Amino acid sequence: MTPRRLDWALCTRGTVIADWPQADRSAAVALLRGSPAARAVLADALARDEADPAPPDRCALMRMQGALECALSQLPPLTFAVRWGVLAACTAAGLYLGAVAALDISADSGTDAADGFVAVQSVTVASSL
Numbered sequence: 001m002t003p004r005r006l007d008w009a010l011c012t013r014g015t016v017i018a019d020w021p022q023a024d025r026s027a028a029v030a031l032l033r034g035s036p037a038a039r040a041v042l043a044d045a046l047a048r049d050e051a052d053p054a055p056p057d058r059c060a061l062m063r064m065q066g067a068l069e070c071a072l073s074q075l076p077p078l079t080f081a082v083r084w085g086v087l088a089a090c091t092a093a094g095l096y097l098g099a100v101a102a103l104d105i106s107a108d109s110g111t112d113a114a115d116g117f118v119a120v121q122s123v124t125v126a127s128s129l
Helices: 003-013 022-034 036-050 058-073 078-109 113-128
Strands: none
Touching: 003 022, 003 036, 022 036
């Protein structure tokens, strides 16, 4: 491990070296024992952790939001149609499952088909709420 790799690991994995994977942990400890530069890198990382976090950059957040809105606005109209298709498919599946459940209930209880239809309506209305 090099001091540069140690700095990267400290930034990405944090300054608690005990939480790192075993291979990286042993390499970091060996480097810290033998290199004053590595100890300086660790001291800098610890100082960064102790410093107050910077407040969020509002301009950067606005730029990211604008970029996201621009990317989403360029989606093809097919996406809109797919959403309605998925809604229709879910509705049809709910009606089918409700009908099957209601007919099973009516078959088990010995009621006629008209009562089964009422049960289907009840299941469908209940599932849409």
